[in-house]
Amino acid sequence: MKLSVRGEYAIRALLVLALNYGDDVVRIQTISDQQNIPKKFLEQILNDLKALGAVESRRGASGGYRLARPPQNITLASVVRHVEGALAPVSCVSDRFYERCTCPDEARCPIRAVMAEVREAVVKIMEQVTLADLCDRARRLQRAPQTMLDYII
């Protein structure tokens, strides 16, 4: 039930780009510094996100990355599915990454039914939250004084 470090880095990097949406491109080095992400590792991840159509890049001196689409158009679900794979806790309830499991009768497996509910709950959140939402939250959290934050989570 875990997101890999790679997936987390991808979201953190996209958040930086989303916060700079409309401005100039952002260098890998900058993102790496701001977010404590190993630069070379981040290179791979950002490059991979181009295949998703989430980011685009400019090469050469004063090059960098920016979002290829408006932030309200990029969901967490699409990002995680692209860099990690299934959102479902077991692949036998996954829509796009389905694999048969080793249980004797999949159609009558009660565990599968529960796992399908878990999947739905996760997907519902991840498909609904966009990079624009993350930006909103980030800005709201930025304004909140430290003493308030203790009570939010």
Next chain:
Amino acid sequence: MKLSVRGEYAIRALLVLALNYGDDVVRIQTISDQQNIPKKFLEQILNDLKALGAVESRRGASGGYRLARPPQNITLASVVRHVEGALAPVSCVSDRFYERCTCPDEARCPIRAVMAEVREAVVKIMEQVTLADLCDRARRLQRAPQTMLDYII
């Protein structure tokens, strides 16, 4: 966002024991056959579940395993937490398996806030569903004709 094979085996084995709750003990071999689980691997898992207090065993000829508590008393959350660890998608939002992440400001991390929501959604289901619920579902699914099952998921 994935359950390991080990965790899946644990639940499948416990389901078998729950369906036989009140009867005699069940041999590893029987569970292994019914559920297509490698016997030696299953040994380790069941033994580990004793530490959780979920199962107890009788040794020797005509030995085997049975639930140590009523099935309505054993939640999926407790099982998965014991054999796998955190239910949370990232450890910085985990209650019992908390670990600080590498992001610059955890208290103001908007990603963390979303991940906390995902955690809540998963925990809500996993803490509520017990082995007794799985038994109910199993029996209901057993009665359903094949043609109905196509429409359930």
Next chain:
DNA sequence: TAAATCCCTATTATGTCAATAGGGATTATT
């Protein structure tokens, strides 16, 4: 006493993950 079980530890094979390495291609600036 023999057979069937659970019990325990060690080992292995495989794969994944996170990161590093090393250079190539492109572009802006001087």
Next chain:
DNA sequence: AATAATCCCTATTGACATAATAGGGATTTA
């Protein structure tokens, strides 16, 4: 034209986790 700064691409590594196997020991029943 030269230089420096960036992105681009592939390969490799080291560490770790996972899934399983192996081999015997302890216990109980028949």
